[in-house]
Amino acid sequence: MSKFSRLIRFEAQGGDIYFADLGIETTAVPAKGTQMKGYVSIDELSSSKDGVEVTLERLLAPVPWDGVPIYCVGLNYKSHATEAKLTIPAAPPLWTKPAAALANPDEDIPMNKFCATTLPDYEAELVFITSRNCKDISPSEASDYILGYTAGNDLSCRLHQLPSQAGGQFFFAKAFDKFAPIGPVLVSPSVFASITNPKLIARVNGKVRQEVTLGAGGDMIFMPAEILSRMSQGTTIPAGTAVMTGTPAGVGAFMIPKTFLNNGDEIEVEVTGVGVLKNKIVFS
Structure with a gap:
């Protein structure tokens, strides 16, 4: 099972979609313009593999991908x-x-x-x-x-x-x-x-x-x-x-x-x- 505490899915400036783990210290969500490390999939986030520094543009529904009923x-x-x-x-x-x-x-x-x-x-x-x-x-x-x-x-x-x-x-x-x-x-x-x-x-x-x-x-x-x-x-x-x-x-x-x-x-x-x-x- 994927390992995270508080997962968000978001669109970064430029239009790419990423996931990030906010940790357990706060229930607040980051605002537009926040710099953070993003991962292209939940599995990559769980393994801390290939994260990139990006700027949050907007939050998305925290589902692994679109298109599922x-x-x-x-x-x-x-x-x-x-x-x-x-x-x-x-x-x-x-x-x-x-x-x-x-x-x-x-x-x-x-x-x-x-x-x-x-x-x-x-x-x-x-x-x-x-x-x-x-x-x-x-x-x-x-x-x-x-x-x-x-x-x-x-x-x-x-x-x-x-x-x-x-x-x-x-x-x-x-x-x-x-x-x-x-x-x-x-x-x-x-x-x-x-x-x-x-x-x-x-x-x-x-x-x-x-x-x-x-x-x-x-x-x-x-x-x-x-x-x-x-x-x-x-x-x-x-x-x-x-x-x-x-x-x-x-x-x-x-x-x-x-x-x-x-x-x-x-x-x-x-x-x-x-x-x-x-x-x-x-x-x-």
């Missing part, structure tokens, strides 16, 4: 099942977002009229990334296939989740371009395990909308290892797959009064001890 889990918090008046599932409900749904930290999320007028909404989520291909693995094996953890936002257009529109399928409502912001930092499993009572928090324009403590025995129903094992049954899950593990209570669709996203809204998704993902909604 994103898996999503629904109804994975007891509080969310309660507010939605739905039965807790016996197995994690799963679907995917296309690769074009991936968005970077601090990137504006453009929504055309079709999206903007169909009840756009946020969902704060803990995300894990797979480290290597896997198939038919058990829950006890699955932890060995997790590269690290980060924050994500499962953006959705709620109108397209209504039974009359969706027929029970959530893919279309969540599959629009840039509807899966992820980042900014990927922490290793050992670093994540060392965080005391990590919390998942969503803020819209600075106001807390969701907050829950992560971990076994809490509000989350299916743990990451259980999710990955389930996903892998009869199915090859590629290395570098991002998995959004579900959202707790407090999403806009279930708030009273109902509150959906508007033009210019700024969304923050924080996993304490990991980092804060920030994006702005821009109607076009």
Whole structure:
């Protein structure tokens, strides 16, 4: 398994893409213009091979490469099942977002009229990334296939989740371009395990909308290892797959009064001890 503590992926001045390890001393992320040593792959970073001094231009989603679909889990918090008046599932409900749904930290999320007028909404989520291909693995094996953890936002257009529109399928409502912001930092499993009572928090324009403590025995129903094992049954899950593990209570669709996203809204998704993902909604 690759060795790092707090991984970032970034575009340097000139357009090349690199990885860097921020270490464990701080949860802050470097600003544009920061000089740092970059590596062209996670494996090279892990071996400290062929690093070059570069200037950071912008942070990217901390995935090993682009082009891999994103898996999503629904109804994975007891509080969310309660507010939605739905039965807790016996197995994690799963679907995917296309690769074009991936968005970077601090990137504006453009929504055309079709999206903007169909009840756009946020969902704060803990995300894990797979480290290597896997198939038919058990829950006890699955932890060995997790590269690290980060924050994500499962953006959705709620109108397209209504039974009359969706027929029970959530893919279309969540599959629009840039509807899966992820980042900014990927922490290793050992670093994540060392965080005391990590919390998942969503803020819209600075106001807390969701907050829950992560971990076994809490509000989350299916743990990451259980999710990955389930996903892998009869199915090859590629290395570098991002998995959004579900959202707790407090999403806009279930708030009273109902509150959906508007033009210019700024969304923050924080996993304490990991980092804060920030994006702005821009109607076009």
